[in-house]
Amino acid sequence: MSFKKTHDTNSHNHNHCIETALATAETLCVEQGQRLTKVRRRALELIWESHRPLGAYQLLAKLAEEGFNSAPPTVYRALDFLLNAGLIHKVESMNAYLGCAHADKVHQGYFLICDDCHNVMEFDYQDIHSALIAKAETQGFELRSKTIELTGLCADCKALPEGVRP
Amino acid sequence: MSFKKTHDTNSHNHNHCIETALATAETLCVEQGQRLTKVRRRALELIWESHRPLGAYQLLAKLAEEGFNSAPPTVYRALDFLLNAGLIHKVESMNAYLGCAHADKVHQGYFLICDDCHNVMEFDYQDIHSALIAKAETQGFELRSKTIELTGLCADCKALPEGVRP
DNA sequence: TTAAAAGTGTTATATCATAACAAAACTCTA
C-alpha cells in the first residue's frame, strides 16, 4: 500500500515530478505506439504544473496563451488521449483532471480531496481494491472501473484557523 | 452488509418502493423541521419512478409537463434540498440523481453502475467504510464524504448476447 | 398582524462537453 500527496508544493521539488511524469509518458507512448504530439505533451505538462486538478477550460486557456488552437475540441481530444493512455485521471466530483502519479503500473485512482484547499492526494489501496472486486463478483457484476473520491479536510488545512484557509 | 438493486423492475413491486421512500421522506422532514413542498415531493417521486438515475434536465422536463415552473433553478433547488436531506444521491460519473434506499439510516452511497443498461445498485459495505476512514486518518485527513462508483457489466446484461443489450 | 425567514419565479449567464465535417500531418508500403 502506497500513499503520496500528488501535488505537494512544500515538501518536494515539483519540477522533478513533472520531469519524471513526462519521461514516463514518452516511454509509455513509444511502447504502445501512441503519439505524444505537441499539444498532448504540453497539456500533460500543464496539468502537472498545476498544483490542483485542472478544469478543461482552465487548461484550454493556458494552451491558448501559448498559441495553440483555443476551441474546446482541442483540449478535450488531448484529455481523452491522456485519459486513455492512463497518464491522467479525471476527478468526477470536480470535473477536473489530474496527473497520474503511477502511470507506469496498473493501479486504481483513489483520491483524497480537500474541500478547503482543493489539493488532491492519490493513493493506492490493494486491500480495498480486492474487496470491491470480490463484492461485485458476489452480484455477478463484472467490474471494469472505479471512481473512489473521498472529500474532507486535509491535515494542512486542519492545522490552520478557519478564517485563513485557502 | 446489505445489498439491494435499487431499481429492479422485474423482481419487486416498484410502486411499493416509491411509497415507502415517500413515507420515509415525509417522516424525516417532519422530524428535522424541513418542508417537503409540492415541487420537492414530486421531484422525489419522479426520481423514484425512473428506473435509472435521472438527469436534472430530464427531471425538469417531467416537472414542466405537470405545470411546474420549467426554469433550471427550480429543479436544482429541489435536488439540493433532497441531496442535503439525504433523500437522494448524485451519481457523479453520470451527472444524474437516484433515490436513496436507506434514507432513514446513516449510510454511505456505494454504487454498482452497469455500462450497458445503466441500472444502478446501491450498496452498503461497512468494512470498506471503516477501512477508508482509517486510511484517511493515517494521513491526518478528516473524511466528510465519499464517492464510490463502480462501473462494469451487471449480471443481467452479461447473460444477454452482445447485440441485444439495452 | 407583521417582521423575518424560507421558498419560488424569472432572466441571464457560466461551465462542461461533443457532433460533424474539412484540412493538415503523419506513416507505411509499393
Place this chain on the structure above:
DNA sequence: TAGAGTTTTGTTATGATATAACACTTTTAA
C-alpha cells in the same frame, strides 16, 4: 519517394449541466 490510407488537428456550431442575482410570494413565529 509518391501517394493511399490513417491519424491528428482546425473550425463552427450546438448540446448538456449548473449557478448568479434579484424580485416576489408564502410560511413561520414572535
